[in-house]
Each structure stands twice: as C-alpha cells, then as structure tokens.
Amino acid sequence: ETGVTQTPRHLVMGMTNKKSLKCEQHLGHNAMYWYKQSAKKPLELMFVYSLEERVENNSVPSRFSPECPNSSHLFLHLHTLQPEDSALYLCASSQYAQSSYEQYFGPGTRLTVT
Amino acid sequence: AQSVTQLDSQVPVFEEAPVELRCNYSSSVSVYLFWYVQYPNQGLQLLLKYLSGSTLVKGINGFEAEFNKSQTSFHLRKPSVHISDTAEYFCAVSDIKAAGNKLTFGGGTRVLVKP
Secondary structure, three states, rough: OOOOEEEEEEEEEOOOOEEEEEEEOOOOOEEEEEEEOOOOOOOOOEEEEEEEEEEEEEEOOOOEEEEEEEEEEEEEEEEOHHHHHHHEEEOOOOOOOOOOOOOOEEEOEEEEEE | EEEEEEOOOOEEEOOOOOOEEEEEEEEOOOOEEEEEEOOOOEEEEEEEOOOOOOEEEHHHHHHHEEEOOOOEEEEEEEEEOOHHEEEEEEEEEEEOOOOOOOEEOOEEEEEEEOO
C-alpha cells in the first residue's frame, strides 16, 4: 500500500449504530487530519493530530470521537449520528512542522446515515 | 482567520479550450496558497503551491497560477484542457506563521470538459 488509505470506502449506518472509520498513512508523516466534505459546503477541518496528540478540535459534536494510536493510524469513531452527518470523510497526512507543507489525502469514506 | 472564495461553482469548457478558475482570499496575515484537484471518487491531490518568489507558479498537468497580492487573488489557468481535467478544484490558504499546516479551503469549482 502507498500513500493514504481509508476503509471502508462506503458506509451506510442507522442513527443508533456505532461504527468506525480507519485511515492509514504510509508516508512517514507525523500529522494526520480528518475533514468533512458535504455537498455545497467547503471542506471542514474536524480534527488534527500531531505526534499522536490532538492539537485541534474544530467544535465537532461529541458523537464523533477520534483516536490516533500511532503516527500511521487514525480512526474516527461514530455513534448516534444524524442524517446531516452524511458526507464524504477525508483523511490526510503531512509533516506538521511548517504550514508550507502539502497535505496528502486519502480517497475518503462516503457515509450515509439513514 | 482566513477565508477563501472561489467565485465560480461550475465551469463548463470545451476540450482544447483554455480555462481560468478564480480564487480570492481574505487574511490579516501572510499566507501560503495552494490549489488541489479532486477527481471523481478520489481524495484531493496537490496541483501547485505558492510560497514565495516568482508570482507565477507552474504545477502538474500543465496548470499554472498567478499570485496577485494587491488583489488578494490566486487564479488557476490551463491553456488547453483535456477530458481528463474534468474534476473539482479547490483553492486553499495557510497562515505562514501558524504552528503546523492547517488549510482553509474555498468552496470548490467543478470543471466539466466537453468534447
């Protein structure tokens, strides 16, 4: 595997379910990100982890719970979601030190909440 | 805080015609500027970025962008598009002095290349 991978690619869940999204990066980066991409809205940064420590949480509801066990893996645990949470969830990684560094994105998980 | 405005949500263009995607930003601090592309069913990929120096930046796939500080713009151009350029394009900025690289994205411009 190369780059940034995300599983599953598609997920349909009911509002009472619990599921997790997984992201893995094979680039040796030290920072990982979760973004939400909804129709007709700009990409929203949800969480940032640097060296496995959460450094940003952009007022995300508690029904989204991130976990970063090491610098290569990032999870997003989901529970009691709402229909408006249906979106494409993108994971990215980068070197955190400087804002000039590009971010490398995974293909995303398309989430549908029914 | 920064904000990014992409003035066109959709741009239809014929194959081999030129295309320009507009991006304006607002920021109280100096920023780095990026253009990303998202092909159908894929994540975002960096096209090019402006950090400093020459205001004309060349990227992959024949794209280029020009930074205009006075107009706070960073428009993306390609002189001749291909069908394979059909995608969504995102302009983004990051604060030069911020710890870490957190991007603020525009709303995206969907380019549809017609034969």
